[in-house]
Each structure stands twice: as C-alpha cells, then as structure tokens.
Amino acid sequence: MPRPISATIDLGALRHNLGVAQRHAPRSRVFAVIKANAYGHGLMRAARAMAGASGFALLELEAALQLRQAGFRQPILLLEGFFDVRELSALVEHRMAAVVHNHDQLQMLRELAPGAGLDVMLKINTGMNRLGFAPADCPAAIEALRSNPGVGSITLMTHFANADDARGVAWQMEAFERVARGTGLACSLANSAAILRYPATHFDWVRPGIMLYGCSPFSERIGAEFDLKPAMTLASELIGMQQLKRGDVVGYGGVFTAEKDMRIGVVACGYADGYPRHAPNGTPVAVDGRLTGTVGRVSMDMLCVDLSGVPDAHAGSQVVLWGAGNPIEKVAAAAGTVGYELMCALAPRVPVIEQP
Numbered sequence: 001m002p003r004p005i006s007a008t009i010d011l012g013a014l015r016h017n018l019g020v021a022q023r024h025a026p027r028s029r030v031f032a033v034i035k036a037n038a039y040g041h042g043l044m045r046a047a048r049a050m051a052g053a054s055g056f057a058l059l060e061l062e063a064a065l066q067l068r069q070a071g072f073r074q075p076i077l078l079l080e081g082f083f084d085v086r087e088l089s090a091l092v093e094h095r096m097a098a099v100v101h102n103h104d105q106l107q108m109l110r111e112l113a114p115g116a117g118l119d120v121m122l123k124i125n126t127g128m129n130r131l132g133f134a135p136a137d138c139p140a141a142i143e144a145l146r147s148n149p150g151v152g153s154i155t156l157m158t159h160f161a162n163a164d165d166a167r168g169v170a171w172q173m174e175a176f177e178r179v180a181r182g183t184g185l186a187c188s189l190a191n192s193a194a195i196l197r198y199p200a201t202h203f204d205w206v207r208p209g210i211m212l213y214g215c216s217p218f219s220e221r222i223g224a225e226f227d228l229k230p231a232m233t234l235a236s237e238l239i240g241m242q243q244l245k246r247g248d249v250v251g252y253g254g255v256f257t258a259e260k261d262m263r264i265g266v267v268a269c270g271y272a273d274g275y276p277r278h279a280p281n282g283t284p285v286a287v288d289g290r291l292t293g294t295v296g297r298v299s300m301d302m303l304c305v306d307l308s309g310v311p312d313a314h315a316g317s318q319v320v321l322w323g324a325g326n327p328i329e330k331v332a333a334a335a336g337t338v339g340y341e342l343m344c345a346l347a348p349r350v351p352v353i354e355q356p
C-alpha cells in the first residue's frame, strides 16, 4: 500500500465551472486561465477538461507550445507577453497572442515581419501598479501597434486589484474607459470576481481563473454559493491515534495543550505535501465526513486532528484536507491565506487521481 494521501481532480467539476463562467458572461468569449499548472490541477488535464473554452491564458511559452502540440487550436494568450525578441518567431508560427505591457516589448515588436499577424493585448495600468502602460502613454502605444504591419488584432486589457473586495472596480473602469473610448478596440478586463460581481466589466473577453477550479474569489463566500464545484480534493487517512490526558501537548513546539482528556488522530499529510505550515489549531479538517480541526503544529509529513467529535474514527478513517466536504475557502481563511495559494502549493509528491 502506498502512503494514503492523494489529490483527486474532478474533470466534470472543471467542465461545469467553465459553464458557470460562460453563463455569467454570455456575450463574452472566455480565456480560461490555466497559469501555474492550472492552479495546481495539471495543465494538460485542465485544458482537456475545459477544451470548450474560447481560449486559454497562461505565462510560459513552453506550456503554450505543449497545448498546440496536443492539438488545441483556440487562441492562447501569454499573460506576461514575451521576454526576448527571439521568442517572437515561435509566437507567430504557433499563433500565440501576447500581452504587451511595456515599452521594451513595443520596441521588440518592430522586428516582426510585415504580415506576421501577431495578436496583441495592450495592458493598461489603471491603478494596480503592477504591469501595464500608464493611461497617458496609451494613445502612443496604440498608434505604434496600429502602424506596425506585423501586428494582427489589438485588444485593450487591464486587471482589477479590488474586484473581490469593497473598493470594487469603478475607479479602474473609469481610467480604462478614458483610454478605450473612441478606439473601437476589443476589451478584456474581468477576472473571476468581476465576472461574478460586475457584469459591466465583461466586454469581449473575460479571464476566469480561480472560479474554474471551484473556489470563490471572495473571502467571505464559498464556491457553492455561486454553483461552483470544487475541482481539487486533497484527501488522506488517519495513520495513528493518541489518547491525550488533560495538560498533554502535541507536536513540535507543543503549541496545543489538551484542556481535557481527548483523542487525536495523526493524518498522513504535512507541509511537504502542500498543506500550509502556518495553519493554526482549529483549521478545518473533515474526518469520515465530520468537520473537526487541526491540533498542534503542522509538520513535514503529518498533522494532527481533534477526534473529540468523531468517536468512531479509526486508523484508516478518510480525511479531507480541502475540497469536497471541506471548502478550501474556509481552510485558507483559517490559515490566513487564499484558496489560490493552497491549490498552487499542492506538492509533486502527492499522487493525482483523475475523476472523469
């Protein structure tokens, strides 16, 4: 028997969640965002499950080429564009679309052969201050792209910093629309949070990521509230039990002290599997379908759970660290992070089971 930990990737959930995104933005085309190994779900696996997407968006040219080699023909958008002028020929040959977010890239584009037809997305910095042209520089950048005979279609894009929280998107929308007005160019703005919360941001292309994996982009909501289904379930088993007496402590540093006699279980899952080490006592864990919490510090290969409310638990009991039956949003909130980080952190040593 192998070590009992596994991550189940539910392909039907990925398909379903793509459908939810499409229904929320019925007049837009969808770039399914599959960066970071499809948020830990596996690049090719996720792309196959979401083959119905109008396009895919990711970071690495290598990964994009893998998609082409596997036969995907839809637009593939490189979210940080290209990093070196030598990449341009591959972009053109394989019909990749590139984000253009700085003047260096604009310069490099002058090396394109006339008629190359490279599709570009001009990224506008509307206030997030990460990537993108300042609004004041956009008219010149648009003109440079329009007059470049190697450039194909031009789309304007921006990215929201607060679509998931109270500050919202209006302040960035204003800046975007000042640039876009009168250009007649296609537009792409919405991430998952904006797709779910702000229909006015949808325009021509939406860019859902986290929602495709069944996780809510909002800290105070879970995916099920939007009809999203968790695509990743990290599961393991109890491989040991301990009977504690009042005053006993658990694990490295003894950060949990039993306030009463109690039973705990030892789970075959630790931070080397991708479980967050900083998860405090009480981080939710489901044991045989019953929600309980962690006790003591998470170690490399193991963590411990309170079995006070699960009297029938035994060695071999099923444990869900996150996913079906234990929403990843709640685990993330308890651990002071977001579902995005937990999914992406899934370690290569965890065997993956595909559920069709």
Ligand SMILES: *Cc1c(COP(=O)(O)O)cnc(C)c1O
Pocket (backbone or CB within 6 Å): 033, 035, 079, 159, 190, 191, 192, 193, 207, 208, 209, 210, 211, 217
């Ligand atoms: C990652 C990313 C997205 C997807 O964001 P989610 O919050 O996961 O929906 C969209 N657009 C850009 C530019 C991104 O980098």
